[in-house]
Amino acid sequence: MEGKIQLSPLIRRRLNLEDLKYHLIYLLEDAEPCSYNSIGNFISDMCDILKDSFLEENNISATPKTKDELYYYLVDLFYKYLSEFYFDECK
Numbered sequence: 001m002e003g004k005i006q007l008s009p010l011i012r013r014r015l016n017l018e019d020l021k022y023h024l025i026y027l028l029e030d031a032e033p034c035s036y037n038s039i040g041n042f043i044s045d046m047c048d049i050l051k052d053s054f055l056e057e058n059n060i061s062a063t064p065k066t067k068d069e070l071y072y073y074l075v076d077l078f079y080k081y082l083s084e085f086y087f088d089e090c091k
Helices: 017-029 039-057 064-089
Strands: none
Touching: 017 039, 017 064, 039 064
């Protein structure tokens, strides 16, 4: 992906990185990363769930473009963390 991801002001104002990470950790408690056929599918699924949860919790009705922007932002933000989790669990 080229360039920096631009999030709409509506999303940026509500983003709290600590809350996002806490919610991701909560999601990972029930996750079964080894059941995915690839690390990419695992990361994609976790970021998609996190995106949907964030939008729902903040009562944001987002356009498909805004949803995509948020999804890619979350992938960029949590890719390393989720990769490490995946490899730790699926040795």
